[in-house]
Amino acid sequence: xxxxxxxxxxxxxxxxxxxxxxxxxxxxxxxxxxxxxxxxxxxxxxxxxxxxxxxxxxxxxxxxxxxxxxxxxxxxxxxxxxxxxxxxxxxxxxxxxxxxxxxxxxxxxxxxxxxxxxxxxxxxxxxxxxxxxxxxxxxxxxxxxxxxxxxxxxxxxxxxxxxxxxxxxxxxxxxxxxxxxxxxxxxxxxxxxxxxxxxxxxxxxxxxxxxxxxxxxxxxxxxxxxxxxxxxxxxxxxxxxxxxxxxxxxxx
Amino acid sequence: xxxxxxxxxxxxxxxxxxxxxxxxxxxxxxxxxxxxxxxxxxxxxxxxxxxxxxxxxxxxxxxxxxxxxxxxxxxxxxxxxxxxxxxxxxxxxxxxxxxxxxxxxxxxxxxxxxxxxxxxxxxxxxxxxxxxxxxxxxxxxxxxxxxxxxxxxxxxxxxxxxxxxxx
Numbered sequence: 001x002x003x004x005x006x007x008x009x010x011x012x013x014x015x016x017x018x019x020x021x022x023x024x025x026x027x028x029x030x031x032x033x034x035x036x037x038x039x040x041x042x043x044x045x046x047x048x049x050x051x052x053x054x055x056x057x058x059x060x061x062x063x064x065x066x067x068x069x070x071x072x073x074x075x076x077x078x079x080x081x082x083x084x085x086x087x088x089x090x091x092x093x094x095x096x097x098x099x100x101x102x103x104x105x106x107x108x109x110x111x112x113x114x115x116x117x118x119x120x121x122x123x124x125x126x127x128x129x130x131x132x133x134x135x136x137x138x139x140x141x142x143x144x145x146x147x148x149x150x151x152x153x154x155x156x157x158x159x160x161x162x163x164x165x166x167x168x169x170x171x172x173x174x175x176x177x178x179x180x181x182x183x184x185x186x187x188x189x190x191x192x193x194x195x196x197x198x199x200x201x202x203x204x205x206x207x208x209x210x211x212x213x214x215x216x217x218x219x220x221x222x223x224x225x226x227x228x229x230x231x232x233x234x235x236x237x238x239x240x241x242x243x244x245x246x247x248x249x250x251x252x
Numbered sequence: 253x254x255x256x257x258x259x260x261x262x263x264x265x266x267x268x269x270x271x272x273x274x275x276x277x278x279x280x281x282x283x284x285x286x287x288x289x290x291x292x293x294x295x296x297x298x299x300x301x302x303x304x305x306x307x308x309x310x311x312x313x314x315x316x317x318x319x320x321x322x323x324x325x326x327x328x329x330x331x332x333x334x335x336x337x338x339x340x341x342x343x344x345x346x347x348x349x350x351x352x353x354x355x356x357x358x359x360x361x362x363x364x365x366x367x368x369x370x371x372x373x374x375x376x377x378x379x380x381x382x383x384x385x386x387x388x389x390x391x392x393x394x395x396x397x398x399x400x401x402x403x404x405x406x407x408x409x410x411x412x413x414x415x416x417x418x419x
Contacts, residue, residue, distance in 0.1 A: 036403060040395035047399060050308025054337065125338030129307060132340065132419040140394045 003186065006179035008062045009082065010189050011123065012072070013180075013225065015055035016083035019073060020233070021104055022048030023240050024091060033094055040140060044101070047133045051126065058122050074244035078234050079227040086169040088233040095148055095158035099166050102141035106202045107173045108134045110195040119187035142206050149210025156211065163207075164215035171220035180225075257328045258296060265298060265323070266291045272322060275314045276398050279357045282315055286345025289336055297330045298323065303341045306399035306419075343418045355382045360404065360415040381406035382413055391415075 001009065025045035032038025056069035067075075086104055091097045112134055115127035148155040174192040176184075183189035207213075223229070243250060260268075269291065270283035282288045282302070289301040300319050304312050316333045323331050343362035346354075351361035360379045378387050386408035394417075396403040401414040 036393035036395075039397070040393055043395035043399050046308035046310070047306055048308070050304070050306065054307060054335075121338065125340065126307075128340040129304075129337055132342075133307060136394060136417065136419075143394075 001179045003182065004062060006183055007120070007188060008059050010180055010183055011055055011059040011062060013082040015052045015059055015072075016081045017087045017104070018048045018055065019052035020081070020083040020236065021087035021101070022046075022052060023236060024087065024089075025097070025101070027091055028097065041097070044137050044140070047130075047137065051130045051133070054126050054129075058126070070244065074241045078229055078237055081229065081233060081237070082227055083224060083229075083233070084169070084175075085172045085221050085224045085230055086166065088230060088236060089166065089169065090232055092162070093158060095155070096162040096166070098141055098144045098148060099159065099162040101137070102145050102206065103166060103170060103173070103203070105134055105138040105141050106199055106206075107195075109138050109202070110198045111190055111192075114190040114195060118190070123188070138202075142202075145206050145212075146209040149212055159210060160212055163212050164217075167215050168217075168219060169221050172222050172224050175222060175225040177225050255327070257326075257330075260326070260328065262291045262293060265300075265328070268322065268326065269300065269319055272315070272318050275311045275318070277354070277357065277359065279353045280346075280350045282318075284347055284350035284353070286341060287312075287315060297332055298328055300331065300333045301336045302333060303336050305341050309399055311398075341419075343416065346416075354416060358382050358413055359401065360413060362416045362418040364418075379404065379415055381409060381411065383411050384409040 022045045025041050025048065028038065028041045029045070030038065032041055052073070053069055056072045060067050060069055060072055084104070086100060089096070089100055109131070112127040112131035116124055116131065118124045118127065145159070148159040150156070174196060176189075176192055180189050181191075184191045221230070266288070269288055270281055272282045272288075274280050274282055274285055274287070277285075285305070287302050287305065289303055290299075292299045292301075302312070302315060302319070312335070319333055320331050323329075344364060346362065354361045360382045363379070379389055380387050381389055381404075384406060386406055388407045389404050390407055392403040392405050392412065394402050396414050400417060400419075402417050403412065404415050405412045
């Protein structure tokens with residue numbers, strides 16, 4: 001992989017995570033626990049899909065093969081997606097959705113802060129913009145973590161259950177390949193190791209407020225940085241890509 | 253009366269576009285909001301730069317179409333609308349007059365300078381109800397009818413209202 005290909009691939013990682021998680025959240029549209037929360041989740045979905053759109057445009061330009069953001073979103077297969085494993089996990093219930101979102105928001109919050117000084121000016125600008133949005137998302141999901149964890153017996157039990165299952169996807173958030181490391185040297189990418197302690201601090205702060213404990217089993221899934229996914233991504237893509245692939249010329 | 257396309261200065265084109273209302277909040281214009289950034293020329297091609305308020309704001313597409321169709325009406329056919337991301341849009345670009353227009357429309361305007369707020373503990377500040385001016389208000393949801401607004405309720409006049417979030 002030359003540097004431009006690596007760069008393209010790195011932007012895909014960021015774009016795909018936003019796209020897939022945004023799509024997951026959008027599945028709540030019309031099914032939220034109450035109207036305001038339904039709107040909140042779809043608002044966050046909108047921000048994430050918007051960020052994915054800008055990032056995919058940037059990726060398409062870097063690639064320079066005439067593909068558009070839509071080609072990248074709708075015409076790639078499962079193994080060509082580089083989103084985090086966490087982002088593709090199913091909604092299950094509201095507690096699962098909130099834990100998944102919180103862990104991801106906390107990661108993005110710290111990642112975007114670092115990306116603001118990337119030598120890729122477009123990426124830096126998108127990180128500034130995305131960072132402002134993520135700040136609101138994180139505040140929202142952190143508040144829900146506390147509310148569910150410190151709420152009723154049932155809400156706490158559900159949150160802890162979600163925490164135990166989803167914690168196994170957190171190491172994968174930080175996954176990097178050898179090309180990413182080259183990009184770190186070039187000042188384009190962020191070394192995910194450098195945000196780990198800040199992310200953990202945010203996570204532990206919220207865990208404490210939510211009275212959560214770490215799961216006994218600390219085994220971790222891996223593979224997304226190489227395009228290896230859990231079984232859920234294929235189903236998600238089938239639904240997301242269906243219309244575009246069936247009617248390739250479809251326009252709004 | 254329509255002028256010949258080439259006789260418009262960039263400044264005149266900017267003034268024309270500055271009259272386009274925001275599709276979601278029609279009491280303010282895209283210039284008031286800070287979305288309209290610049291007008292430049294490259295030969296006979298007019299380049300209009302706009303910046304999105306929020307990444308996924310669905311109004312951006314509509315604003316783009318409004319720009320193209322307004323200029324077409326004025327006989328300016330060669331138009332390219334570019335989305336710029338740096339510097340990132342901030343509510344600090346909304347003028348004081350526009351903030352007053354928002355308030356009269358029933359939307360509590362954003363407050364100034366927000367950079368110092370921490371992500372998790374950031375508490376909403378003391379806003380006033382746009383209808384009765386009471387500061388006895390409560391947040392209902394961080395996310396309102398559009399990406400840029402939060403939903404509040406006034407505990408005195410009992411009216412719900414939108415608050416234009418600072419970013």
